[in-house]
Amino acid sequence: xxxxxxxxxxxxxxxxxxxxxxxxxxxxxxxxxxxxxxxxxxxxxxxxxxxxxxxxxxxxxxxxxxxxxxxxxxxxxxxxxxxxxxxxxxxxxxxxxxxxxxxxxxxxxxxxxxxxxxxxxxxxxxxxxxxxxxxxxxxxxxxxxxxxxxxxxxxxxxxxxxxxxxxxxxxxxxxxxxxxxxxxxxxxxxxxxxxxxxxxxxxxxxxxxxxxxxxxxxxxxxxxxxxxxxxxxxxxxxxxxxxxxxxxxxxxxxxxxxxxxxxxxxxxxxxxxxxxxxxxxxxxxxxxxxxxxxxxxxxxxxxxxxxxxxxxxxxxxxxxxxxxxxxxxxxxxxxxxxx
Amino acid sequence: xxxxxxxxxxxxxxxxxxxxxxxxxxxxxxxxxxxxxxxxxxxxxxxxxxxxxxxxxxxxxxxxxxxxxxxxxxxxxxxxxxxxxxxxxxxxxxxxxxxxxxxxxxxxxxxxxxxxxxxxxxxxxxxxxxxxxxxxxxxxxxxxxxxxxxxxxxxxxxxxxxxxxxxxxxxxxxxxxxxxxxxxxxxxxxxxxxxxxxxxxxxxxxxxxxxxxxxxxxxxxxxxxxxxxxxxxxxxxxxxxxxxxxxxxxxxxxx
Numbered sequence: 001x002x003x004x005x006x007x008x009x010x011x012x013x014x015x016x017x018x019x020x021x022x023x024x025x026x027x028x029x030x031x032x033x034x035x036x037x038x039x040x041x042x043x044x045x046x047x048x049x050x051x052x053x054x055x056x057x058x059x060x061x062x063x064x065x066x067x068x069x070x071x072x073x074x075x076x077x078x079x080x081x082x083x084x085x086x087x088x089x090x091x092x093x094x095x096x097x098x099x100x101x102x103x104x105x106x107x108x109x110x111x112x113x114x115x116x117x118x119x120x121x122x123x124x125x126x127x128x129x130x131x132x133x134x135x136x137x138x139x140x141x142x143x144x145x146x147x148x149x150x151x152x153x154x155x156x157x158x159x160x161x162x163x164x165x166x167x168x169x170x171x172x173x174x175x176x177x178x179x180x181x182x183x184x185x186x187x188x189x190x191x192x193x194x195x196x197x198x199x200x201x202x203x204x205x206x207x208x209x210x211x212x213x214x215x216x217x218x219x220x221x222x223x224x225x226x227x228x229x230x231x232x233x234x235x236x237x238x239x240x241x242x243x244x245x246x247x248x249x250x251x252x253x254x255x256x257x258x259x260x261x262x263x264x265x266x267x268x269x270x271x272x273x274x275x276x277x278x279x280x281x282x283x284x285x286x287x288x289x290x291x292x293x294x295x296x297x298x299x300x301x302x303x304x305x306x307x308x309x310x311x312x313x314x315x316x317x318x319x320x321x322x323x324x325x326x327x328x329x330x331x332x333x334x335x336x337x338x339x
Numbered sequence: 340x341x342x343x344x345x346x347x348x349x350x351x352x353x354x355x356x357x358x359x360x361x362x363x364x365x366x367x368x369x370x371x372x373x374x375x376x377x378x379x380x381x382x383x384x385x386x387x388x389x390x391x392x393x394x395x396x397x398x399x400x401x402x403x404x405x406x407x408x409x410x411x412x413x414x415x416x417x418x419x420x421x422x423x424x425x426x427x428x429x430x431x432x433x434x435x436x437x438x439x440x441x442x443x444x445x446x447x448x449x450x451x452x453x454x455x456x457x458x459x460x461x462x463x464x465x466x467x468x469x470x471x472x473x474x475x476x477x478x479x480x481x482x483x484x485x486x487x488x489x490x491x492x493x494x495x496x497x498x499x500x501x502x503x504x505x506x507x508x509x510x511x512x513x514x515x516x517x518x519x520x521x522x523x524x525x526x527x528x529x530x531x532x533x534x535x536x537x538x539x540x541x542x543x544x545x546x547x548x549x550x551x552x553x554x555x556x557x558x559x560x561x562x563x564x565x566x567x568x569x570x571x572x573x574x575x576x577x578x579x580x581x582x583x584x585x586x587x588x589x590x591x592x593x594x
Binding site for chain 1: 387388389408409410413414419421425426427428429430434435437438439441442443444445446449452488489492
């Protein structure tokens with residue numbers, strides 16, 4: 001597709017998406033769509049790092065901070081989410097820098113980086129659960145209903161408003177993805193993910209570049225948590241933080257496709273529809289089944305579709321066979337020896 | 340332009356580089372030779388910031404470089420190549436070089452970086468096509484890419500690490516000529532670490548010989564090649580070849 005054609009396709013698709021809640025008003029389906037958009041944004045945020053080999057299992061922590069800090073500031077200090085959300089994002093960003101700096105400065109990469117971030121997820125979950133006098137612990141937490149302006153409290157009763165907010169936030173995530181994708185920072189991060197010394201020899205400040213993308217990713221993830229909290233008006237440590245949420249991000253991003261802009265979105269559509277189908281089809285008997293299915297699917301995807309559903313599909317649709325990027329070839333070779 | 344004094348690097352109890360001092364003048368090509376484990380690469384890694392020295396000073400254009408991070412050293416004007424080429428395979432050839440042009444020159448302008456990449460690729464004789472994949476390059480092509488990356492950072496001093504390993508003789512001559520062209524046309528000062536004596540002797544202005552982390556000889560190629568200490572510790576049985584190289588160097592200097 002040419003640049004103009006692509007832009008036109010995006011324009012039409014967005015106009016259709018924006019018009020949708022005005023013609024189609026089924027509240028349940030709109031609810032599912034809002035969830036898909038919010039989680040798509042969260043998964044896109046995770047992929048900002050994940051696509052460069054910075055596999056974080058700490059993003060549940062950033063999401064939890066976004067949700068809980070915003071809600072706590074509202075309930076305890078009466079601070080509007082318009083202030084609370086930026087504050088929560090700054091808090092998540094600060095934590096990302098505090099954990100990221102020593103990791104990157106001292107070259108903690110690969111599996112060790114995953115383990116450090118895993119601990120981060122766990123710690124945030126424990127802190128939320130342990131400070132139950134403020135956060136309600138594992139029973140969950142509800143922002144107080146607004147007595148005055150709904151806009152100031154960022155609380156809306158109708159699904160259409162939330163749908164449009166979620167659409168805007170999701171679009172923002174895609175825009176940031178493209179912004180990074182077209183910047184020199186992408187070259188630097190691709191280089192870093194292959195060979196840190198060689199990247200440094202090309203003049204790249206490895207620590208700074210990794211910190212920047214980590215910061216962007218953490219800020220966006222915290223925003224996702226805060227928006228989720230404002231929409232659902234009820235959060236528990238397990239739905240917005242912890243290792244399970246982090247794993248869910250990794251899973252959805254891999255299923256949809258890490259290296260393409262809409263991959264995480266496709267991942268969100270699949271995972272949420274799967275969870276909802278199981279919930280409706282099997283009711284309370286199937287609680288937790290989705291996690292089991294995720295696990296099995298994750299293994300199958302890593303073996304058979306390492307580039308995810310959208311990534312693989314786009315490859316097939318390409319008019320002339322493009323030489324795959326080396327790391328993709330490698331992924332395929334690892335997955336399918338002998339091809 | 341470069342003044343190294345009392346450079347020392349210890350790894351635990353092992354001293355890889357022991358009290359080495361030398362100078363490099365503007366526009367010069369200095370050859371750095373020595374047997375395996377003599378400390379050549381360690382000196383290179385200290386000059387480029389990959390390792391920080393245990394002691395000593397590295398003055399470049401009057402300012403101290405010892406212990407600076409690699410990216411800062413690049414930005415001050417010292418570029419390097421790696422002994423074994425380390426291309427970024429996720430990026431195209433052009434993107435590899437443009438990356439070095441952008442970050443190596445202090446992240447000023449993408450347009451300037453891409454211009455620098457085009458110039459560097461043309462200089463080493465690689466295609467300036469933006470999509471061409473690194474996977475299509477052979478050993479000689481990868482060496483050229485390595486050199487183009489270093490050139491794109493607009494170095495004043497180029498550290499070329501054994502750039503001829505793995506090449507056949509024609510390619511070797513070509514690469515040696517290229518280093519000399521880089522000096523002649525771009526005015527870039529070069530320190531060249533090399534195993535292959537003959538070609539090196541033909542191109543460099545001065546040679547420094549290392550053994551067990553210490554400088555054992557330094558001077559004109561012809562003089563160094565006939566230095567009995569050098570022949571003994573480094574060249575050993577290969578003395579005849581060296582004598583031939585020295586004769587060649589003398590002949591060229593005379594002509």
